[in-house]
Amino acid sequence: MTDLEKLCSRVTEAADCAVITDDVNRRYFTAMKSSAGTLVVFPEKAYFIIDFRYIEKAKKTVTACEVILQDKLYEQINSLIKKHGAKTVSVNADTCTLSELIAYQQKLNAEVIADTKLAEIIREIRTVKSQEQIDKIIKAQRIAEKGFAHMLDFIKVGRTEKEIQLELDYYMLKNGAEALSFDTIALSGSNTSLPHGVPSDKKVESGEFVLMDFGATYDGWHSDMTRTVCVGKPSDKMKSVYETVLTAQLSALDAVKAGMPGKALDKIARDIITEAGYGDNFGHSLGHGVGVEIHESPYASPSREDILPENSIVTVEPGIYLEGKFGVRIEDFVVVTENGCINMTKAPKELICL
Known part of the structure; x- marks a missing residue:
């Protein structure tokens, strides 16, 4: 049907x-x-x-x-x-x-x-997505991941946030994207503490995080991912925060399954971040659906009652944002299955230092 x-x-x-x-x-x-x-x-x-x-x-x-x-x-x-x-x-x-x-x-x-x-x-x-729809979303995601791989060679000290944004956008559009999923977020240094900051003329400096939240569309279907990388050598605190976010994300990914309340999934990641002392620095929900719109049902949020149905799609994107210092977000998105999930995001997420 x-x-x-x-x-x-x-x-x-x-x-x-x-x-x-x-x-x-x-x-x-x-x-x-x-x-x-x-x-x-x-x-x-x-x-x-x-x-x-x-x-x-x-x-x-x-x-x-x-x-x-x-x-x-x-x-x-x-x-x-x-x-x-x-x-x-x-x-x-x-x-x-x-x-x-x-x-x-x-x-x-x-x-x-x-x-x-x-x-x-x-x-x-x-x-609830069909396999044909999921396949199109995966194609959009592969375009975005090629863009991420390209950016690992492009990002360097002296590049501006706007230059990073424009290069990533151009690469995705040149390599099969019908359009961008949304306005690409490309931030560096202290600007990474802004969850949805706008790229500026700020130049990347050594020892800073660069956060990129972006996606491509394929035949009307969206992808969504976030990666945070470091240019140069990160501080011990930067590494510690990154590992906390990654642990929270991996724990949530291990727990996803059909029939689960979205708020319960959010709690798994949020509890880990809170126990690490950063509960007040994770101010957004864990995830949202993705499809013909970049934000759609179901939602993994402490303020909603959504249930995650089989063959729905949800992002898993915990973050920690330290005002005026730096922020970290890691985002994958998955197909919810009866007993778990299929992660459509294949890009590496161990801390990459350029």
Whole structure:
């Protein structure tokens, strides 16, 4: 069963039909990238209404539903509503804007349901990956790992953070990435204590950490990894902090399995960091899902109740950040299995000194 067929089979849990217009979910369910288009989903059938700019591509690409050339959009949706006898329409609360909701309420000949049920169904479908989807994520990850290997020869004293960022971005895009998963983080020295810092003109100095958080996309599917390396010789404290983070990550990786609460996985890594005296310096959650978005369900967070289902993907990325001094983060991401996990990240993570 395709993901769109799964949505068709469950749409009545939310309403008689659903309207999806956001770029991410439209591409997820149709397998076509576009900046416009409306997916209308009924239990019996789905329709993709798209304008002239994309109609030729849609006819060749979209096979899971009927493709319709857009003319008068709301009249076309109303015609489908009448054809299928729908009385209620659901919109995706995660992405529908207030102006869009008002337009639907004013122009559609059906009651518009503005609750979270459709969003929950979509999240549940997207959380569990097929093997084909996992394979694409792995391809994205291999591109990123080639970029990391390249950067080990590029990083040196005197390079700026921006130069490191641009070189890594260019290498991934040149070597098969459709796009970047997100804005690459490349930090050095005291800036590495900023979990999501922005690359600057700061130059790398000897004895400093360089932290890189980055990813590539392949056919719309994202990868995500973080590595922290040292240029020159690290201090004893830098080595100690690095080993603490690595121990926390390896312990969490050993514990991952389907059915586990994400907050329990987070606790395993957090307890190790806390026992080492750095609990207050690990201020973010352990992990998040990755797929057609860089952050999606499930989450391994102390503040959430997510359960990790089989064939979901979750990052494992503990960190310690010492303000004004340095920070360390090590991130892999895994496929959750019945009795463990498959780590899709193959890049080395023992402390590398350049």
